[in-house]
Every structure is written in structure tokens, then in C-alpha cells.
Amino acid sequence: ESDDVRKSLIRFLEKLSPNDPQLAQRLGWNASTDPCNGTAVGWSNLTCIDKKMAVQTISLEGMGLNGTIDAGELCRAPSLAVVRLQDNFIRGILPAEISNCANLMHLYLRNNQLVGSLPSSLADLGNLKLLDLSNNNFSGELPAALSRISGLSGFLVQNNNLNGSIPGFWFRNFGAGYFNVSYNQFSGPIPEGAEDIGSASFSGNQGLCGRPLPNACSPPSPSSSPSPSPSPDQGKKDHWGTREKLILFSGYIALGLFLLAYAAYRVLRKKAAKRNKKIAASESSSPKSSFTMNKTVATGSEHPISTESAATEGSTLVVLKKSTTTAAELKFEELLKAPAELLGRGRFGSVYKVVMADGAALAVKRLKDSGGSGAEFRRRMVRVDMAARHPNVLPAVAFYCSSQGKLVVYEFQQNGSLLNLLRGSNRAGGGAFDWSWRLRVAAGIAEGLAFMHKELDSEGLIGHGNLKSSNILMNAGMDPCISEYGLVVANAGDGADKPDVYGFGIILLELLTGKPVQNDPQELAKWVNSVVREEWTVEVFDKSIVSGAGASEERMVQMLQVGLRCVNPSAKARPSMDQVASMINAVREEDERSLLVSESE
Numbered sequence: 001e002s003d004d005v006r007k008s009l010i011r012f013l014e015k016l017s018p019n020d021p022q023l024a025q026r027l028g029w030n031a032s033t034d035p036c037n038g039t040a041v042g043w044s045n046l047t048c049i050d051k052k053m054a055v056q057t058i059s060l061e062g063m064g065l066n067g068t069i070d071a072g073e074l075c076r077a078p079s080l081a082v083v084r085l086q087d088n089f090i091r092g093i094l095p096a097e098i099s100n101c102a103n104l105m106h107l108y109l110r111n112n113q114l115v116g117s118l119p120s121s122l123a124d125l126g127n128l129k130l131l132d133l134s135n136n137n138f139s140g141e142l143p144a145a146l147s148r149i150s151g152l153s154g155f156l157v158q159n160n161n162l163n164g165s166i167p168g169f170w171f172r173n174f175g176a177g178y179f180n181v182s183y184n185q186f187s188g189p190i191p192e193g194a195e196d197i198g199s200a201s202f203s204g205n206q207g208l209c210g211r212p213l214p215n216a217c218s219p220p221s222p223s224s225s226p227s228p229s230p231s232p233d234q235g236k237k238d239h240w241g242t243r244e245k246l247i248l249f250s251g252y253i254a255l256g257l258f259l260l261a262y263a264a265y266r267v268l269r270k271k272a273a274k275r276n277k278k279i280a281a282s283e284s285s286s287p288k289s290s291f292t293m294n295k296t297v298a299t300g301s302e303h304p305i306s307t308e309s310a311a312t313e314g315s316t317l318v319v320l321k322k323s324t325t326t327a328a329e330l331k332f333e334e335l336l337k338a339p340a341e342l343l344g345r346g347r348f349g350s351v352y353k354v355v356m357a358d359g360a361a362l363a364v365k366r367l368k369d370s371g372g373s374g375a376e377f378r379r380r381m382v383r384v385d386m387a388a389r390h391p392n393v394l395p396a397v398a399f400y401c402s403s404q405g406k407l408v409v410y411e412f413q414q415n416g417s418l419l420n421l422l423r424g425s426n427r428a429g430g431g432a433f434d435w436s437w438r439l440r441v442a443a444g445i446a447e448g449l450a451f452m453h454k455e456l457d458s459e460g461l462i463g464h465g466n467l468k469s470s471n472i473l474m475n476a477g478m479d480p481c482i483s484e485y486g487l488v489v490a491n492a493g494d495g496a497d498k499p500d501v502y503g504f505g506i507i508l509l510e511l512l513t514g515k516p517v518q519n520d521p522q523e524l525a526k527w528v529n530s531v532v533r534e535e536w537t538v539e540v541f542d543k544s545i546v547s548g549a550g551a552s553e554e555r556m557v558q559m560l561q562v563g564l565r566c567v568n569p570s571a572k573a574r575p576s577m578d579q580v581a582s583m584i585n586a587v588r589e590e591d592e593r594s595l596l597v598s599e600s601e
């Protein structure tokens with residue numbers, strides 16, 4: 001982090017703890033050291049992206065802090081994603097400058113003494129997922145635009161003095177226990193869509209009425225209605241009715257579009273067959289195609305999903321994350337209009353490269369109908385998205401779900417999949433990807449996966465369920481990113497991590513042997529086992545790493561053993577991903593040490 005950021009963070013901490021001027025010093029927050037240097041002198045109570053780049057989380061909960069929040073200073077750290085300040089005695093307001101924390105995802109301020117109204121700029125935090133302001137003294141109305149943060153999946157403001165109406169949130173996004181406005185002074189009808197949220201989340205507000213609360217709203221009568229014109233809340237009801245209609249309508253359109261796309265696909269396939277090209281077999285040589293839904297929409301100039309309604313409230317496109325390649329907010333209609341190219345068809349669906357009007361490239365996966373319900377899919381996507389905060393996990397940018405189909409949008413990764421790289425390096429005679437790169441890739445995937453397993457462990461683990469080298473994409477820095485997390489309905493609960501451990505083991509064997517899996521991953525595992533049994537272990541490794549620089553046979557064999565433990569036919573005998581990551585990191589550290597020794601010699 002830069003000098004400026006370090007000083008700002010220290011000033012932020014000083015304002016937060018006027019009663020304890022030595023706090024910054026005790027926590028090691030010292031402007032002359034880098035918070036992200038990751039060694040013994042590092043700053044405590046914060047973490048950095050990938051342990052070394054930029055400050056990502058600040059955790060100062062339960063520390064007796066009794067000062068104020070200087071959001072201007074705090075938000076000088078550009079990558080800040082998680083701020084935990086709960087269980088203190090923090091006073092004053094939540095300043096409008098909080099919106100400068102453009103990457104903020106989780107903000108925890110519960111159990112403090114904050115006052116004043118919520119700044120309307122809060123709604124500018126387009127990446128916000130969880131806002132916990134409960135047990136404070138906030139007052140005034142909720143900024144209505146908060147409900148338009150499409151990825152918001154946790155909103156906890158219970159036990160404050162907030163008033164006014166509840167905006168029309170996209171309630172389906174909120175997991176159990178993640179929406180609570182109880183014990184405030186809210187009034188008016190609860191917007192539609194909140195029926196599945198328990199009534200306890202709304203109780204303690206004298207003026208609220210309608211489902212899920214037991215007291216129905218009394219129909220407006222001329223004598224009891226304070227204003228003859230429609231109240232803002234009635235307006236909202238209308239608006240929600242329109243939304244539901246639009247969803248229904250877009251469902252019909254999607255059906256038509258799918259049929260059209262299928263016909264287009266058949267034509268394309270015939271043409272491709274004529275040219276003796278296989279579409280599905282080769283990921284790299286797929287023909288230009290058009291994105292499933294684009295034709296009809298592009299030709300229908302008076303298309304009923306207006307840009308505005310599609311982007312904000314009228315469509316089921318849920319934008320989870322601002323794309324880093326484009327400044328513009330992703331809009332459903334533009335997604336449909338954009339030219340698209342079929343990248344490949346897998347067991348679970350097809351992937352298209354879609355280039356937006358401003359040049360940003362996206363990858364859109366259209367899922368085959370997995371049979372799962374839409375509500376379950378939405379919950380899973382939102383929950384996975386809340387967890388996907390690791391540099392080796394590719395977060396979804398948005399998803400779309402209607403009764404006719406499911407789409408998931410990612411940023412397009414120029415460097416392609418690990419599978420393609422391994423195939424390419426074979427064709428080119430190998431050599432491009434040396435031992436230390438392979439170790440780094442293995443460690444990155446293991447860490448990303450271990451992180452996700454840990455984050456998604458509560459209430460039954462969500463595993464990836466389809467981990468393989470075509471779902472490992474290489475980012476611009478050639479580091480691996482796990483893609484498509486959460487798209488497959490994998491087993492939940494005890495042992496749900498074990499298929500992923502197996503999948504990882506196969507990827508590790510692919511990296512070590514340089515033999516990408518063609519069809520059956522078990523074949524590779526059997527082959528490696530048989531060679532090792534015959535004690536021809538060295539024969540197993542990719543020739544290009546054996547002859548390349550930096551590889552030691554001892555560490556190569558250690559890695560092979562990790563891989564073989566992961567693909568043990570008995571799921572119970574496989575290690576957890578956390579153990580796998582530690583084993584690989586130990587090998588990596590040894591490797592780095594030996595490199596230092598050989599350099600100093």
C-alpha cells in the first residue's frame with residue numbers, strides 16, 4: 001500500500017479510538033511498514049488480497065472503540081471489501097464518504113451508538129452484499145435506492161429508530177436471517193415479495209402492515225385515507241405488479257428465443273458438419289455463432305423490456321458485481337443485443353463469448369435445465385457470491401433466471417482454460433510452463449477451493465461439484481481462477497467436499513504428467529497408480545518439467561503423493577482441501593528456500 005493509504009488508515013484508527021491513543025502502535029499500524037508485507041512486522045487486524053497486494057479487510061470488532069468513523073480516511077484504501085466495526089461504542093454518524101469505498105462488500109456496524117440518518121450515497125455502493133447496522137440509534141428514512149443494489153443479500157437494521165416505508169427490495173436475494181427491519185418505526189404496507197421472510201423480521205414496527213405480518217392493511221377508504229391520491233406505498237404495489245408481469249412476459253419471450261436459438265444451432269451445426277468441423281470437441285475452433293437470445297430481441301424494435309426496466313427492476317438479471325472491464329452497468333437488453341460466439345458446449349450447458357458495445361468481453365453460460373428450482377438456484381448463486389472473495393475464485397458478474405432458463409455471466413478470461421493450456425503446450429512440444437509455474441497454479445487452486453469450502457461450510461457445505469481443468473481459467477497474470485462455482489447442484493453436508501478433492505487431484509495429476517484428461521479422469525488416476533506401482537515413478541512426470549530448470553525429483557514425488565491421496569477411490573480417505581493446501585504450500589516453501597540457496601551459491 002502507498003504511503004498515503006497507510007497514513008489515512010492510521011488517522012482513521014486514531015479517530016476511532018480517542019480513548020486509546022496507543023492502539024495504532026499496539027496493532028502494529030506504523031506508517032513506515034507496509035500493511036501487506038505479510039511477515040512478522042505486518043499490521044494486525046487487517047488482511048490483504050492474496051496476502052500481499054492491497055488491504056482487503058479491516059476487523060476491529062469488540063475493541064472498546066468509542067470514537068467516530070472517518071469514512072473519508074478509511075476509503076482511501078481502494079480495495080477495501082470488508083469492514084468489521086461491530087460491538088464497540090462508536091458514536092456520531094455514518095458519513096456520506098462511505099460511498100468512496102467503491103469495492104465494499106460487507107459493512108458490519110452492529111452494536112454501536114451511531115446516530116443520524118443513513119446517507120443516500122450508501123446506495124452508490126454497487127458491490128455491497130451485506131449491511132449490518134443493527135442495534136444503533138439511526139433515525140430517518142431508508143434511502144429508497146438501497147433496494148436497487150442488485151447483489152444486496154443481507155440487510156440488517158433491527159433495533160434502531162428508522163422510519164418511513166420499506167423500499168421494494170429484491171427479497172428473494174436474502175438468505176434466512178439476512179433481512180431484518182424489526183423494532184424501528186417503519187410504517188405502511190410491506191412490499192410484495194417479502195412473504196417468505198419470517199414475520200419476526202418485521203415485528204416491533206407499529207405502522208407496518210401486510211404479509212408476512214398477521215395484520216392486513218386496511219383498504220384505503222375516503223374517510224381513513226389521509227390523501228386522496230395514491231400513496232407512495234400504493235405506487236410501489238403497482239410497480240411490483242408490473243415487475244411480476246414483466247418477469248412472466250420475459251419468460252415467454254425466453255422460451256421463444258430458446259426455440260429460435262435451437263433452430264439456429266441446428267443450422268450452424270449442419271454447416272459446420274459440412275465443413276467437417278466438430279463444434280463441441282474443440283474448444284478453440286468453435287464457429288462464430290449468435291448468443292441464444294439475441295436475434296428476436298434485436299429485430300423486435302418495440303421490445304417490451306425497456307432498457308430501464310430490464311436493468312433496474314423489471315427483469316430477473318441480478319447484477320452481483322460491477323464488471324472491471326466496463327464502466328457501464330450491465331443491462332439485460334444490451335446483453336441480448338451483443339454479438340456472441342459459441343465457445344463450447346459442456347455437460348452442464350453452453351458458454352458464449354459476448355462482446356458488449358463498449359468492447360468489454362463477457363462469458364455467458366447458459367445452463368442446461370438441471371431440474372433445480374429457480375428460488376434454490378438464486379439462493380445458491382447469492383450465497384456462493386457472498387463467499388467468492390478469493391483471488392483464485394472467479395466471481396460471477398450477474399445471473400439471470402426465469403422459468404425458461406438460467407444464465408450466468410462472468411468476465412471473459414483472455415488466457416483461456418488450464419485444459420487448453422496443457423493441450424497447447426503438448427502440441428507445441430511443452431516447455432512453456434515450468435515447474436514453479438505448475439506449483440503456483442496447484443497452490444492457487446488448492447487455496448481458492450479450501451477457502452470456498454470453509455466459507456460455505458455453515459448449514460451444509462456447497463461444493464463446486466464440477467471441478468476440472470476446463471473450469472480453471474487463467475487470469476491476466478496467468479494465475480488460476482476457479483470458474484463456475486455453485487452452478488452444479490452438488491451434494492450438501494458431510495463429505496460434500498470429497499468430489500472436489502477428487503477433481504483437484506486429477507487437475508494436479510494433469511499438471512504433473514502434462515496429460516490433459518480426454519474423457520475419463522479415472523483413466524489418468526489408474527495410469528499414474530500403475531506406473532508408480534511398477535516403481536517407474538519418474539516416467540510419470542511431464543518431460544518438460546523433468547528437463548526444465550528448478551524441479552527437484554523429491555518435491556515432484558511429494559506433489560504426486562498429494563495428488564494420489566486426493567484421488568483415493570475411498571472418499572473418506574481423501575484429505576480435506578485445507579490439508580491439501582497446507583501440504584502444497586509446504587512443498588512450495590521448500591522449493592523457494594532451495595531456490596534462494598542455489599542463488600546464493
Ligand SMILES: Nc1ncnc2c1ncn2[C@@H]1O[C@H](COP(=O)(O)OP(=O)(O)OP(=O)(O)O)[C@@H](O)[C@H]1O
Pocket residue numbers: 283343344345346347348349350351362363410411412413414416417466470471473483484
Ligand atoms: N469466463 C471465461 N472466459 C474465457 N473462457 C471461458 C470462460 N468460461 C468458460 N470458458 C471456456 O468456454 C469453454 C466452454 O465452457 P463449458 O463450461 O461449457 O465447458 P466444460 O467445462 O467442458 O463444460 P461443463 O462445465 O458444462 O461441464 C471452455 O473452453 C471454457 O474454458
